[in-house]
Amino acid sequence: MPGNEACAKCHSVIYATYVTKPMARGSGPATQDFLPGEFRDPGSGVLYRVYLENGDAWLSFNRDGAAPLHGKRKLEYFIGSGHRGKTFVFGDDGFSFESPINFYSKPGGASGGVWDMAPKHQGATEMPLNSPAFSSCLSCHTSDAQAPEVGTENKYGTPLFAHGGITCVRCHGGDLSHGLTAQKPVKGGAKVSQAASLDRPGIINPSKLTPARRDAVCMQCHLEGNAAIEQPGRHLYEFRPGDDLSDFVRYYVLSGDGKDSVRAVSQFEALAQSACKRATGDAMTCTTCHDPHASPSIPQRAAYYRLKCLACHGDPFAAKHHVEQQDCTACHMPRVSTIDVGHTQDSDHRILRVPAGPHQGASLEPRLTRFPPVKEEDSLRGLALAWVSLGGSASQHAIAQAEKILPQALAQKPDDPELLAALAFEEQQKGLTDQAREHYEHALRVKPLFLDAEANLALIEANAGNLNRAAALWRSAFARAPGRSSLGINLARAMCLTGHGEESKAAIARVLEFNPDLSTAREMLKQLESGEVSCGVQ
Numbered sequence: 001m002p003g004n005e006a007c008a009k010c011h012s013v014i015y016a017t018y019v020t021k022p023m024a025r026g027s028g029p030a031t032q033d034f035l036p037g038e039f040r041d042p043g044s045g046v047l048y049r050v051y052l053e054n055g056d057a058w059l060s061f062n063r064d065g066a067a068p069l070h071g072k073r074k075l076e077y078f079i080g081s082g083h084r085g086k087t088f089v090f091g092d093d094g095f096s097f098e099s100p101i102n103f104y105s106k107p108g109g110a111s112g113g114v115w116d117m118a119p120k121h122q123g124a125t126e127m128p129l130n131s132p133a134f135s136s137c138l139s140c141h142t143s144d145a146q147a148p149e150v151g152t153e154n155k156y157g158t159p160l161f162a163h164g165g166i167t168c169v170r171c172h173g174g175d176l177s178h179g180l181t182a183q184k185p186v187k188g189g190a191k192v193s194q195a196a197s198l199d200r201p202g203i204i205n206p207s208k209l210t211p212a213r214r215d216a217v218c219m220q221c222h223l224e225g226n227a228a229i230e231q232p233g234r235h236l237y238e239f240r241p242g243d244d245l246s247d248f249v250r251y252y253v254l255s256g257d258g259k260d261s262v263r264a265v266s267q268f269e270a271l272a273q274s275a276c277k278r279a280t281g282d283a284m285t286c287t288t289c290h291d292p293h294a295s296p297s298i299p300q301r302a303a304y305y306r307l308k309c310l311a312c313h314g315d316p317f318a319a320k321h322h323v324e325q326q327d328c329t330a331c332h333m334p335r336v337s338t339i340d341v342g343h344t345q346d347s348d349h350r351i352l353r354v355p356a357g358p359h360q361g362a363s364l365e366p367r368l369t370r371f372p373p374v375k376e377e378d379s380l381r382g383l384a385l386a387w388v389s390l391g392g393s394a395s396q397h398a399i400a401q402a403e404k405i406l407p408q409a410l411a412q413k414p415d416d417p418e419l420l421a422a423l424a425f426e427e428q429q430k431g432l433t434d435q436a437r438e439h440y441e442h443a444l445r446v447k448p449l450f451l452d453a454e455a456n457l458a459l460i461e462a463n464a465g466n467l468n469r470a471a472a473l474w475r476s477a478f479a480r481a482p483g484r485s486s487l488g489i490n491l492a493r494a495m496c497l498t499g500h501g502e503e504s505k506a507a508i509a510r511v512l513e514f515n516p517d518l519s520t521a522r523e524m525l526k527q528l529e530s531g532e533v534s535c536g537v538q
Helices: 004-008 012-018 135-141 168-172 211-222 267-272 275-283 298-310 328-332 381-391 396-412 417-429 433-446 451-463 467-480 485-497 501-514 519-530
Strands: 027-029 037-040 047-053 056-063 069-079 085-092 095-098 101-105 113-117 142-145 161-164 181-185 191-195 227-230 249-255 335-337 345-347 367-371
Touching: 004 012, 004 168, 027 161, 037 113, 056 085, 069 135, 135 142, 135 211, 142 168, 211 267, 227 381, 249 381, 267 275, 298 328, 367 381, 381 396, 381 417, 396 417, 417 433, 417 451, 433 451, 451 467, 451 485, 467 485, 485 501, 485 519, 501 519
Parallel strands: none
Antiparallel strands: 027 069, 037 047, 047 056, 056 069, 069 085, 085 095, 085 101, 101 113, 142 161, 181 191, 227 249, 249 367, 335 345
16 A cells, blocks of 8 residues: 555645644654663563664663573564554564553653553563564554464564555555556557546545444544454454444443443544534534644644534533633543553543543443444344453453353354354363363364464363373464463473473473563473473463
8 A cells, every 4th residue: 555655746735734643653663753761660670771773773671680681672663653652563583572661651742751561561570571563553553564474463574564654545545546547558559548446446535435434434443442353254454444344343332330431542432422422423523623634733722622612512602601711621521541551641532511520320230232333233243252352351240241142142153263262261161171172173173273272272182181182282373372471381391291301491492582581481491401390281
């Protein structure tokens, strides 16, 4: 796909403003706009340093003492515009991982910020160096990103993405043929111009689409929900402007859980709760208040958004309502702490009439519903897998709902590998190993390189004494997901128990390559090398 520069030839004014927006600056080479720094994590005692050396960006990690740790990784890309912060991506043997530390900007556009652990690693006591760079992250921060290799979750071709940030094509579709002409030979050797790409996607103006497909252009990145379930064989990164987003991924929102919070990337969900959106319906969308091609400067923001409010709430309302306070958003869209990204805030897109107080009126039982709402689910697949994903956080209600709905969903789609593996896991947890084995095997026949199914089936086989079968499954999965340390540790234990000491050592060494501060692996390697072997499958 073309980058923004291809559009600048004809749309120079829009190009000049858009390239300054956070969306356009959401990713790029690690050395671009480089910000050095260092941070000592109190949990692990590791001193991290981000610096330039010989024209390359590096992350070093060092710790002295009883458990010394020293090393570095070459940073290849940054992710994040700096509006909230930045993280970095490094490669290891063809696999891409996120840096364990992030830079967090000061809220409100103030200069400066702090380095700290990434949100999911807050409180870690060992250095996490094996967090995969998932395609879902790349999809919303880059353009024309590589798809992961089949059977892997974070092994990509190079370069990782063709264009930094979100390019024009991500919202408007089209390709390089737009605006060009093709030459067609005619009688006598003369040539005439004709419009090119009649059989290719044209440029799309999202405002001309149906409301659902118009909104999908924004929702692909500004909606998260509590669970996002990709459709069978489809992926979010395949979505193109004009498509039906629900053909690729379906979102589910949890209500009635007694929580009143805002996620950093769920602006669209929050907007749907506002009185403004409920009153205006499809007439209101993100671009009602936001210009996708330009952002007001900090001194202009209050006046700019006040005009957006007054477009609906004009005289006599404007003349009477807080004329001394020109910043409508300060009261009605205050910046609030978000629950999914540490150190960040986001404007509350619920546009509350009065500031939010303690949450009231939670229902007696949490519910999951599709967002945007639908009259009726066409299948139970998405709902079942959504409850499964929430059950991973030890929610007993979610676990109970998953156990209830999974068999019904599987009856509708008996060959769906995700449903088969989810049901197998529930059975495995209950000790129903024969049923679980059958369902994992079925899932792997449909989807042979299914990492979770391989890993969990290997546990069943190992506990049944079938160590060679277990080792084969773990070996296959670990080769495609070396950042999953448990796969390598279990492979090493299986090799140890079957008398393959050298392969056991190699597996542990591979674990430590990607996760060098894992005490379990360090201790096991020490035992294997000293002959003081203690093996068992976890």
